[in-house]
Amino acid sequence: MRSTIPLGKWAGVPVGLHWSVALTVVLIATSLAESVLPELDPGETRTAYWVAAVIVALAFFLSLIAHELAHTVVARRHDVEVDSITLWLLGGVSRFSSEPDDPSVELRLSMAGP
Structure with missing residues (x-):
């Protein structure tokens, strides 16, 4: 995918x-801090809402990484090579250089991830 920043x-x-992931994290944090959290727990400081919102947005980002790494672990257990992982607006994409021979392995690959 073009326009990616290497994370290592x-x-x-x-x-x-x-x-687009940065945009998603900013939108989640802004929505939580300015709308959702003040409605759920009125009376807190604006700073408290923003701190909580940033933590939740970063947890979302970390869950994307964990999900894609789970696909990678399952792929490797079944001798499927993983070329790269790209995190983007709608989640992540794991690129495989080979396909599994067995449909049940492909099902496990698809279902992997928290």
Whole structure:
């Protein structure tokens, strides 16, 4: 995917971040801090809402990484090579250089991730 920022290699697999993830994290944090959290728990300071919102938005980002790494772990257990992982607006994409021979392995790959 174009316009990605390399985050390094995890488990030997290059991981990239598309600019849209930053936009998603900002939108989640802003929505939580300015709308959702003040309605759920009125009376807190604006700073408290923003701190909580940023923590939740970063947890969302970390869950994307964990999910894609789970696909990678399952792929490797079944001798499927993973070329790269790209995190983007709608989640993540794990690119495989080979396909599993067995449909049940493909099902496990698809279902992997928290």
